[in-house]
Amino acid sequence: MDINGFTHTDNIRLSDDRKHVVIVDQTKLPNRLEYFNIETPRQLFDAIYELKVRGAPAIGICAAYGIFCLAQQISAEKYDEFYEEFKRIRVYIESSRPTAVNLGWALKRMESVVIENREKPIGKILGLLEKECLAIHEEDMAMCKSIAEHGLSLIKDGDGVLTHCNAGPLATSCYGTALGPLFLGREKGMRFRVYADETRPLLQGARLTAYELDKAGIDVTLICDNMASIVMKNGWVNACFVGCDRVAANGDTANKIGTSGVAVIAKYYGIPFYVFGPTSSIDMNCQTGADIKIELREPGEIKEKFFKEPIAPESVKCYNPAFDITDNSLISGIVTEKGICRPPYTKSIAELFCNKREL
Numbered sequence: 001m002d003i004n005g006f007t008h009t010d011n012i013r014l015s016d017d018r019k020h021v022v023i024v025d026q027t028k029l030p031n032r033l034e035y036f037n038i039e040t041p042r043q044l045f046d047a048i049y050e051l052k053v054r055g056a057p058a059i060g061i062c063a064a065y066g067i068f069c070l071a072q073q074i075s076a077e078k079y080d081e082f083y084e085e086f087k088r089i090r091v092y093i094e095s096s097r098p099t100a101v102n103l104g105w106a107l108k109r110m111e112s113v114v115i116e117n118r119e120k121p122i123g124k125i126l127g128l129l130e131k132e133c134l135a136i137h138e139e140d141m142a143m144c145k146s147i148a149e150h151g152l153s154l155i156k157d158g159d160g161v162l163t164h165c166n167a168g169p170l171a172t173s174c175y176g177t178a179l180g181p182l183f184l185g186r187e188k189g190m191r192f193r194v195y196a197d198e199t200r201p202l203l204q205g206a207r208l209t210a211y212e213l214d215k216a217g218i219d220v221t222l223i224c225d226n227m228a229s230i231v232m233k234n235g236w237v238n239a240c241f242v243g244c245d246r247v248a249a250n251g252d253t254a255n256k257i258g259t260s261g262v263a264v265i266a267k268y269y270g271i272p273f274y275v276f277g278p279t280s281s282i283d284m285n286c287q288t289g290a291d292i293k294i295e296l297r298e299p300g301e302i303k304e305k306f307f308k309e310p311i312a313p314e315s316v317k318c319y320n321p322a323f324d325i326t327d328n329s330l331i332s333g334i335v336t337e338k339g340i341c342r343p344p345y346t347k348s349i350a351e352l353f354c355n356k357r358e359l
């Protein structure tokens, strides 16, 4: 899919010889559109840890492609040796970032292919791994389209939408999740005003969301994170749309740090707050948000990164959680590819997994 020159299926792909993964290096945006080749386990780990590839679904897709490529490099003749090495790489890659459920989910899917086909020759297993990673990517495209369609029912032409971090095509494939309705609506000739939080400290909102929306010709206004309240108070925001990294069985949601603050402010002003994500972002093993592990990152991201000189004393302590948990009571709906879950989430989320149509 190509919206105004931006190729949405090209963020993550296999190289033509299917031996390595090619990604858009998201750390270089918006100034340079550069591609990065992943050929080794260390490069895959670092690409995820350093956010060259980021966004929960994108991390999952990249890891699936990556482990397929790395599996081709395993020089084992016997299944047991092959599987031991595969598992070692899987565990290593999974440890790169702990919060987004899609990483472990995609790697587990790939590992299941290896386990379920243990009787087959290794060459055949590699063929099945290739099919599986391509399927994970294709399913994500379909899920994004469906999420965008459900999400579009929540807004009307001319509405203002506030978003935090980046849950667009770069973070997924196709339309993205939280930004999906905006891209889809734009294709249908609708107009929206989008307020993009810059999203301290790594600026995914400024660098990526503003870039994607602007490229697609959608009216986007960049704000600092601490300006969310004033734009809501001004009456400019009809709804808040955000993505998710892991949703607990009760609807508590982990997303980029600062998301829960947006939800608290939206509640105060009576503005609906929607979380968008594929069902692969729901973790039924987490009963509540308290079960979700929050990634802690380096102080340098707060004090130095993106600044010409350090902005705080070298000795000062920093607390740098990459995500926070939005309490389910602040969430008006969770938009998935299967439909929109409404409170009480324990019931509506459980029903999603029973394939019920009515939520």
Ligand code: MRU
Binding pocket: 051, 054, 055, 056, 057, 100, 164, 165, 166, 167, 168, 171, 172, 176, 177, 178, 204, 242, 243, 244, 245, 255, 256, 257, 322
């Ligand atoms: O640290 P990041 O940039 O990977 O965090 C990303 C987010 O929080 C996104 O909102 C989330 O992964 C959803 S992407 C569709």
